[in-house]
Amino acid sequence: MSNLDDSKSLADLVSQNKKSKVRKVILSDSDDDLPLAMINTQASETSLSSEDEKAKQVKKRTKKESGGLPNKKAKTAVSKTEPKTKVKKETTKTAVKAVKAIKATKATKATKPTVKAAKHIQKIKDESKEQTAEPKDTSEEKEEEEENRWWEDEDMNGEIKWDSLVHNGVIFPPPYEPLPSNVKLIYDGKPVTLPIEAEEVAGFFGAMLETDHAKNPVFQKNFFHDFLKVLEEAGGCKDADIKDFDLCDFSDMYAYFEKKREEKKSISPAEKKLIKKEKDEAEEKFKTCYLNGRKEPVGNFRIEPPxxxxxxxxxxxxxxLKKRVMPEEIVLNLSADAPVPPPPEGRNWAEVRHDNKVAWLAMWRENISNSVKYVRFGNSSSLKGISDFKKFEKARELKNHVAAIRADYNKKLKSELMLERQMAVATYLIDVFALRAGGEKSDEEADTVGCCSLRFEHVFLKPPNVVVFDFLGKDSIRFYQEVEVDKQVFKNLKIFKKPPKQPGHDLFDRLDPSILNKHFQNYMPGLTAKVFRTYNASKTMQDQLDLIPNEGTVNEKVVRFNAANREVAILCNHQRTVSKNHETGVAKMNDKIKEMIWQRIRAKKMLLKLDAKLKKKDPAYFQEIDDLSKEDEGALQKQFLERETERITKKFAKDNEKLKLENEAVLPESELKERLEKVKELQKEFSKELSSGKPEVKANMTVEKLQALIEKLNVRITNATLQLKDKEDNSSVALGTSKMNYIDPRLTVMFSKKYDVPIEKLFTKTLREKFKWAIESADANWRF
DNA sequence: TCCACGACTTAGGACGCTTGAT
DNA sequence: ATCAAGCGTCCTAAGTCGTGGA
Incomplete structure (x- = not known):
């Protein structure tokens, strides 16, 4: 919540009449089992505050709580101390054991990284001196051999991220290419020439003209503001005094960029391949770096373009405007004795750093929110792998504590301390509904929330115990759920929403993620809110996989795996926007299915024409014939004929285009007419069929042939129906995020091995690389 | 002591390419 | 062979969380 809103609403709240009412309400409202002690604290806080203090009240509450209740606080702290240390010892032990167990399964090898690294740097230096940076075949093979199999023997503790780091720096986006002189911004009806710096910015907007962004007033306003600034700094526009966005016409620019896009798309595949190959070769040396002497992938080595x-x-x-990043803004990070990659001709790096406690190769500060952007290792790098492994091990460790944690928060739902109740409810929400921690956001950002930042208006209570959550979470993705909750949770939420709270106020006014996370440390070292998401996601996956019978085809098993994956994605609220053509796609599929059913009915009619006795034998089989009304049949016929006409016309147009391209004579219109004759014939046949109710049967048709046809249609109809259901179910759920970040990859590997499904069906190439450690260390019996 | 900020993970959309239906 | 649908990858925004410096 923004401070501004907060103080405003709190100021409102203080207006005299309200204040006394508020107090009364609190004191008289005793329909729940809120202990008196708590009521008093709450009420006195409210009435004691002066107006000025009120504005700061929310922030200070935590302080007051700890200061005001020293005894209770101390007591809790003491009682926590003993189990805390015990827990710590135990978990460290398990973690070590886990690592050791993995180590034990594989033979160890590898020379000491530091020694190797030093040697390697020397080698690199020699190579760069000789100007033959390209590694020879033999050395490349050797690199392959020396790939870091950290999951077998690496010591993964300690804050040092690397002993040596050698890399080639970053790739800058190409410089701005000015527009051709006939492509201009039109201002107030006249084409104007812009200084090149301003033209670039105008072009950014022009290229996006047809996107939703460009139609967003905030986007327009911000763009235009920055555009005018650039324009002014570049000396202004000599042709016009540009100051009104509505007088700007970017359509020429848009058309130009569209044309370029088309051109790019239409180059031949062979040429495309060649261009790609050349680009790959030029970028080759940026794609990898040397970490402790071993070749490792770099992630985003391209500097973000303006x-x-x-x-x-x-x-x-x-x-x-996202400004172009200059070399002078970029800090490099690498070994002290590594060669410094040269900055672009005549330019300089901001700084060259040698910090081995961080895992980035370069950084710069972006100008939108003044935050830092990093060039980091690739997802399949050892460092990323190690932290992924640690993340999942931590989540697995939570298994051993979750029962105690749940017992504890269930108990504390009735605590006499407001802080404890809030923590208990928050923990419940994080655990049960997989909410994120929810840190405070400034009003320079989108208004989105997580658990701790939930506000009054995000939670609706429907007695006896139904809660409707409706808020925007990360990435402004809507979280909407109508759910039954624990009765005590419901009561507590009601308390948290009690006046003087009103829309705009924090539900958890005593909490923020750091308080909550500090509390989590008491249960288990390293436990934070996000661990619950990982734990519950992977736990859900394990449970779902346990339900899958080991039978059927590989594809059937993959479908079931994806269904399990989908459960996890739903838990985590991973959504994707329904694609623009989803609706039409579904309608098309529905039409197709209806049409296939119609075809089946026709076949069955033909069957009866050949042998009328069949109906007596199996009336149910022929039932659908009577289910189809004449109107529906007519509509289907029409639809079918229209589609045929369209198909033929399109084909004709295409054929002609091809001929034109090859400089050959174009087919005459009469040809099209001739081709469409078929449709006309069909139409005649159909109308006859519609009135008689009986289709014509071709002379060579037999009962067997028709039955085979019907069987084929049956299969196609079932498949299409299943596909449609899958499409609907998946239309707004994104499976990738949970597969990539939340589901322990060893579960997927376990499934692959236990159910004999090739891992390629479950992990894409990049995921296989990212999760190599899991693929090589989990077996068919592995459990989360 | 605290909070702004640095460093890291997690996230959905854009876009090009592959694939599978016809 | 064709072509759209959907998949995979790239891109970078948007979270979480711990800590270093005022």
Missing amino acids: GLFRGRGAHPKTGK
């Missing part, structure tokens, strides 16, 4: 900031949701800064 453009207009595409903030998500209602981002107040969306549309602002």
Whole structure:
């Protein structure tokens, strides 16, 4: 919540009449079992505060709580101390055991990284001196051999991230290419020439003209503001005094960029391949780096190009100009004795750093929110792998504590301390509904929330115990759930919403993620809110996989795996926007299914024409014939004929285009007419069929042939129906995020091995690389 | 002591390419 | 062979969380 809103609403709240009412309400409202002690604390806090203090009240509450109740606090702290240390010892032991167990399964090898690294740097230096940076075949093979199999023997503790780091720096986006002189911004009806710096910015907008962004007023405003600034700094526009966005016409620019896009798309595949190959070769040396002497992938080695900031949701800064990043703004991080990659000709790096406690190769500060962007290791790098492994091990460790944690928060739902109750409810929500921690956000960002930042208006209570959550979470993705909750949770939420709370106020006014996480440390070292998401996601996956019978085809098993994956994605609220053509796609599939059913009915009619006795034998089989009304049949016929006409016309147009391209004579219109004759014949046949109710049967048709046809249609109909259901179910759920970040990959590997499904069906190439450690260390019996 | 900020993970959309239906 | 649908990858925004410096 923004401070501004907060103080405003709190100030409102203080207006005299309200204040006394508020107090009365609190004191008289005793329909729940709220202990008196708590009521008093709450009431006195409210009435004691002066107006000025009120504005700061929310922030200070935590302090008051600890200061005001020293005894209770101390007591809790003491009682926690003993189990805490015990827990710590135990978990460290398990973690070590886990690592050792993995180590034990594989033979160890590898020379000491430091020694190897030193040697390697020397080698690199020699190579760069000789200017033959390309590694020879033999050395490349050797690198392959020396790939870091950290999961077998690496010591993964300690804060040092690397002993040596050698890399080639970053790739800068190409410089701005000015527009051709006939492509101009039209201002107030006249083409105007812009200084090149301003033209670039205008072009950013022009290229996006048809996107939703460009139609967003905030985006327009921010863009135009920054555009005018650039324009002014570049000396202004000599042809016009540009100051009104509505007088700007970017359509020429848009058309130009569209044309370029088309051109790019239409180059031949062979040429495309060649271009790609050349690009790959030029970028080759940036794609990898040497970490402790071993070749490792670099992730985003390309510096982000300038453009207009595409903030998500209602981002107040969306549309602002993202400036071009200069070498002078870039800090490199590598070994002290590693060669420094040369900056672009005549330019300099901001700084060259040698910090081995961090896992980034370069960084710069972006100008939208003044935060830092990093060039980091690739997802399949050892460092990323190690932290992934640690993440999942931590989540697995939670298994051993979750029962105690749940017991504890269930108990504390009735605590006499407001803080404890809030923590208990928050923990419940994080555990049960997989909410994120929910840190405070400034009003320079989109208004999104997580658990701790939930506000009054995000939670609706429907007695006796139904809660409707409706808020925007990360990436402004809507979280909407109508759920039954624990009775005590419901009561507590009601208390948290009690006046003087009103829309705009924090539900958990005593909490923020750091308080909550500090509390979590008492249960288990390293436990934070996000661990619950990982734990519950992987636990859900394990449970879902346990339900899958080991039978059927590989594809059937994959479908079931994806269904399990989908459960996890739903738990985590991972959504994707329903694609623009989803609706039409579904309608098309429905039409197709209806049409296939119609074809089946026709076949069955033909069957009866050949042998009328069949109906007596199996009336149910022929039932659907009577289910189809004449109107429906007519509609289907029409639909079918229209589609045929369209198909033929399109084909004709296409054929002609091809002929034109090859400089050959175009087919005459009469040809099209001739081709469409078929449709006309069909139409005649259909109308006859419609009135008689009986289709014509071709002379060579037999009962067997028709039955085979019907069987084929049956299969196609079932498949299409299943496919449609899958499409509907999946239309707004994104499976990838949970597969990539939440589901312990060893579960997927276990499934692959136990159910004999090739891992390629479950992990894409990149995921196989990212999760190599899991693929090589989990077996068919592995459990989360 | 605290909170702004640095460093890291998690996230959905854009876009090009593959694939599978016809 | 064709072509759209959907998949995979890239891109970078948007979270979480711990800590270093005022």
